[in-house]
Amino acid sequence: MDHLEKRAKRWSLEEVREYLLQHDIRISAYRLKIFEYLINERTHPTAEEIYEVIKRDLPAISPATVYNTLRLFLEKKIVQLVSVEKNEGRYDATLSWHGHLKCLACGKVFDLHIETLKLDGLEGFEIFEKHLNLKGLCPECLKTKNFKREGKHG
């Protein structure tokens, strides 16, 4: 929940470098940039969005590098894949247990603090990953685009 604060402390490039090395990831300019973006912005970007952002500073980057890097980060378990929509992968450097809500109007993905979750019938199972994904409308969009409130879930 520390990481879910709106104002988490920014990581310096040096801290990112240390973190990557600690996780057995060799350093490159792209890797530093990509992880620094994920950890400091925390907007759950898609690979495409990351590509566009990094390209501003390092125009020679290719989409393949973004995909390669994200796959590496997933393997090394320093990012998690968030897929609220089946067709779009989003990446999150926040690893603590939390849920996600995607606003169907603006596309933003919000972090959710999960107070309690109790499940039945998991005796004998081994759990590796848990994902809680909601779809809805954010307060901003509900106001400005005045959608009607009519969903069922609380």
Add this chain to the structure above:
Amino acid sequence: MDHLEKRAKRWSLEEVREYLLQHDIRISAYRLKIFEYLINERTHPTAEEIYEVIKRDLPAISPATVYNTLRLFLEKKIVQLVSVEKNEGRYDATLSWHGHLKCLACGKVFDLHIETLKLDGLEGFEIFEKHLNLKGLCPECLKTKNFKREGKHG
């Protein structure tokens, strides 16, 4: 949770026909078969799996029909899309609120009864969909394929 019982009552073709008509869906042999399969088997099949199963009885069916039909069922809200893995869509005619666990060894998708879920910070949001997806190993696979138990989550 009625629907999560291992032995839910089977729907007759006549009941399926009624249900489709009630939901503004015109009847066809394929639609009856596909929904009957989803509601009576409840194995969360992929489109591909549905195609293979229906083909046994109706060999002329095309994959496009399965996709068309599933898309229609989603629009009419008589099935829900389950996507534990980002790249594979699975379909579920059980609409009551429950979670899913995919066994990474055998691929089976299990229903989970959710006892309680409390979320923070949803004031002002409008929620349309909630999905809880776990990945892990089922008791069967833990036994027969003797994986080591080492996951962190409870």
Add this chain to the structure above:
DNA sequence: ATACTATATTATAATCGTTATTAAATTATA
């Protein structure tokens, strides 16, 4: 039943996000 209309189905091409391939560039090591 016939004609007419609307819908369902099929085959196929197209799309989209991602992965695989491979050669060139970069970095690490001897």
Add this chain to the structure above:
DNA sequence: TATAATTTAATAACGATTATAATATAGTAT
């Protein structure tokens, strides 16, 4: 250096799904 290992970029390939367009089927009116 030389040499080996890794990273990157361009491109092709892939798998799931959607779009297109032609044909088949079903519904309705005469």
